[in-house]
Amino acid sequence: MTGTEPVIEIANLSIAAAQSGVTLVDDVSLHVDAGECLGIVGESGSGKSLTLRSILGLLPPALHRTQGTVRFQGEKEGLRPVEPRELRGHGVSMIFQEPMSSLNPTMRIGDLVAAGPRARGVSRRAAADQALRLLAEVGVPHPEQRARAWPHQLSGGLRQRVMIAMALSVEPRLLLCDEPTTALDTTVQDQILTLVERLRIERGLALIFVSHDLSVISRIADRTAVMYAGRIIEHGPTGALVDSPRHPYTRALIESMPQLHGPPVRLKTINGSPPTAGRLPPGCRFAPRCPLAVDACHQADPPLLNIGPHRATACLRQAEMNVGEPV
Amino acid sequence: MSALIELDDIEVHFDVKTRRSGTPATLRAVDGVSLAVERSQCLGVVGESGCGKSTLACVLVGLTAPTAGRVRYDGREIGVDRSKDLRRRVQMVFQDPVASLNPRRRVRSVLSELIDCHDLVPEAGMTSALNSLMDMVNLPRRVLDARPRELSGGQRQRVAIARALAVQPDILVADEAVSALDVSAQATVVNLLADLRAELGLTIVFISHDLGIIRTLCDRVAVMYAGRVVEEGPADTVFASAQHPYTRALLRAAPDLGRRGTGSRSPALEGEPSGALDVITGCPFVSRCPEAEAICSAAPPAYVGDGTHRTACIHAAH
Numbered sequence: 210m211t212g213t214e215p216v217i218e219i220a221n222l223s224i225a226a227a228q229s230g231v232t233l234v235d236d237v238s239l240h241v242d243a244g245e246c247l248g249i250v251g252e253s254g255s256g257k258s259l260t261l262r263s264i265l266g267l268l269p270p271a272l273h274r275t276q277g278t279v280r281f282q283g284e285k286e287g288l289r290p291v292e293p294r295e296l297r298g299h300g301v302s303m304i305f306q307e308p309m310s311s312l313n314p315t316m317r318i319g320d321l322v323a324a325g326p327r328a329r330g331v332s333r334r335a336a337a338d339q340a341l342r343l344l345a346e347v348g349v350p351h352p353e354q355r356a357r358a359w360p361h362q363l364s365g366g367l368r369q370r371v372m373i374a375m376a377l378s379v380e381p382r383l384l385l386c387d388e389p390t391t392a393l394d395t396t397v398q399d400q401i402l403t404l405v406e407r408l409r410i411e412r413g414l415a416l417i418f419v420s421h422d423l424s425v426i427s428r429i430a431d432r433t434a435v436m437y438a439g440r441i442i443e444h445g446p447t448g449a450l451v452d453s454p455r456h457p458y459t460r461a462l463i464e465s466m467p468q469l470h471g472p473p474v475r476l477k478t479i480n481g482s483p484p485t486a487g488r489l490p491p492g493c494r495f496a497p498r499c500p501l502a503v504d505a506c507h508q509a510d511p512p513l514l515n516i517g518p519h520r521a522t523a524c525l526r527q528a529e530m531n532v533g534e535p536v
Numbered sequence: 537m538s539a540l541i542e543l544d545d546i547e548v549h550f551d552v553k554t555r556r557s558g559t560p561a562t563l564r565a566v567d568g569v570s571l572a573v574e575r576s577q578c579l580g581v582v583g584e585s586g587c588g589k590s591t592l593a594c595v596l597v598g599l600t601a602p603t604a605g606r607v608r609y610d611g612r613e614i615g616v617d618r619s620k621d622l623r624r625r626v627q628m629v630f631q632d633p634v635a636s637l638n639p640r641r642r643v644r645s646v647l648s649e650l651i652d653c654h655d656l657v658p659e660a661g662m663t664s665a666l667n668s669l670m671d672m673v674n675l676p677r678r679v680l681d682a683r684p685r686e687l688s689g690g691q692r693q694r695v696a697i698a699r700a701l702a703v704q705p706d707i708l709v710a711d712e713a714v715s716a717l718d719v720s721a722q723a724t725v726v727n728l729l730a731d732l733r734a735e736l737g738l739t740i741v742f743i744s745h746d747l748g749i750i751r752t753l754c755d756r757v758a759v760m761y762a763g764r765v766v767e768e769g770p771a772d773t774v775f776a777s778a779q780h781p782y783t784r785a786l787l788r789a790a791p792d793l794g795r796r797g798t799g800s801r802s803p804a805l806e807g808e809p810s811g812a813l814d815v816i817t818g819c820p821f822v823s824r825c826p827e828a829e830a831i832c833s834a835a836p837p838a839y840v841g842d843g844t845h846r847t848a849c850i851h852a853a854h
Contacts, residue, residue, distance in 0.1 A: 252718035252719065252720065253689075253718055364808050366808055367808075394584035394585055394745065394808075395584060395745060395747070395786055395789045395790050396584065396785060396786065396789045396803070396804060396805040396808075397584075397808060398789070398791070399788075399789035399790075399791075399803045399804050399805070400803040400805075400806070402791075403801060403802065403803040406801075421718060421719065422719075422791065423719070423793060424790075424791035424792055424793045425791045427791070427793050428791050451793055461720065462719060462720070463793065465719050465720050465722070465723035466719055466723075466748065466793060467726070467746070467748030467749045467751060467752040468748060468751075468752075468792065468793065468794055469747060469748050469751060469775070469787065469790060469792040469794065469795075470792065470794040470795065471794065473751055473752055473772075474752075475727060475730070475752075476723035476726055476727055476752060477723065478720065478723045478724045478727060479720040479723075482688045482690065482691075482721070
């Protein structure tokens with residue numbers, strides 16, 4: 210952790226469906242410092258991608274932000290409230306899960322990467338040169354040849370590198386990553402994660418990395434927020450959170466993951482399935498599935514409370530969870 | 537113990553036309569694979585996209601005819617034209633239950649049709665047969681009256697497993713059967729398969745790109761690369777002391793909770809597999825292998841090792 214002022218600060222963000230009014234993301238607050246990586250982990254429907262997309266105003270038309278502020282650290286002035294469209298192409302970039310559907314199939318690779326600089330008034334030739342430099346920086350072999358290729362001619366791994374080059378072309382300070390390695394093979398995922406780590410160090414990028422896979426998050430994130438049914442239910446430094454989770458859902462998530470080291474063990478499972486948005490249980494959202502739940506858990510949804518430096522959990526029974534218990 | 541199902545030097549080549557010039561070419565999806573699975577064993581097949589693992593699954597269940605090689609079931613050679621009884625004995629579970637279950641039909645009608653078709657249960661016993669199927673896959677009996685879209689992803693995949701079990705198979709071929717599921721749903725399906733194996737003596741071929749799940753579920757593992765098995769052996773041995781450079785790279789590349797931490801490091805493996813259209817004379821892994829020598833490009837390496845653990849690499853230390 211760098212301990213500097215945050216690059217971005219999101220406070221009390223809520224997202225709801227416009228028609229039904231059903232809340233999908235509920236009162237999410239987070240911040241990222243310069244050069245820091247925040248991981249957001251959760252299962253499908255937990256609201257992790259919506260949270261990320263709303264930063265750039267990329268929510269589907271049927272959804273809208275009902276409350277919350279986003280403050281961003283500009284180049285000169287300090288942290289100030291911003292609208293999503295002010296951030297697009299100006300300080301914040303995003304990379305997505307499926308590189309093929311995010312790359313315009315009718316544009317050559319070089320033109321795709323040059324489009325950002327061109328839109329900022331850079332000359333055609335200078336933008337093309339910059340595109341070649343960026344393609345080389347993200348590890349695309351033979352950039353001059355590849356710049357003339359079309360997206361469909363590239364492998365999945367190369368497409369993802371091109372998308373990263375496009376994201377870097379506007380010199381962002383914050384890179385939003387929405388499951389960028391989920392569709393990739395194991396060895397290619399490893400390459401892309403290594404690339405993102407390198408860029409983060411070399412460029413001092415701040416990252417928000419969203420994934421359903423805690424093992425990917427644990428490799429790349431300094432701090433991790435765990436989302437469940439639209440809320441952040443636990444938050445803390447990644448190592449501490451994985452070693453001694455202080456929310457039963459986090460612990461269940463860890464124990465249900467197959468491990469590559471240590472003796473093979475039977476996976477633990479979580480009873481039931483996550484609640485449907487709009488039909489949440491009265492108290493804690495995890496209580497109906499929670500092995501530690503007591504009566505109080507079914508009364509009111511516990512707030513996310515600090516339990517130590519940089520650690521917070523939304524669990525009434527967190528004190529009863531054995532600290533440091535092996536998983 | 538003799539093998540229940542056996543693949544002997546299976547080759548699946550497709551005649552294709554190259555995209556650019558339209559000249560005929562041969563796509564070598566599976567290129568000389570021999571594997572044997574004993575009764576009640578669970579074999580994991582791991583590899584990255586395009587390595588031929590799904591084509592291999594299709595050969596096992598008789599959906600794809602191999603261009604060369606033999607498939608033997610219980611010692612007898614079988615082809616694609618299988619008897620009804622043989623089709624029943626080898627069943628497949630696909631990755632995407634949404635695509636493999638009829639969206640307009642209720643679970644009850646899907647399952648009872650199969651049971652009827654194979655005359656497995658007398659009419660009067662149908663209800664109890666369906667109920668016990670639901671019990672077997674840990675689903676509440678009311679799921680029988682649901683349509684697939686009313687179920688969660690994990691429930692749907694358990695219905696897909698129930699569909700395969702409905703015809704009382706000997707062998708279950710699961711092709712990326714848990715890949716589309718969330719972690720917690722994935723764990724329930726993996727445990728279910730382990731239980732079915734223990735309770736019914738089911739033989740399972742589990743195809744996945746996820747090393748952690750293979751390690752949890754399987755007693756043997758075959759690692760595929762570019763249509764070939766590059767290493768095969770008991771899962772605990774292969775995971776503890778992998779012999780092939782590709783297996784080692786896969787293990788190093790896989791993210792793992794037990795080995796975390798940030799900081800720049802070099803990727804486990806550079807590059808991507810060569811195209812399936814390329815003609816490979818030597819070892820298929822040579823272009824990415826950190827240990828490659830001149831001899832590796834000359835001829836495909838023969839297997840070294842003992843009867844239980846074999847590796848197609850000249851550097852393997854068995």
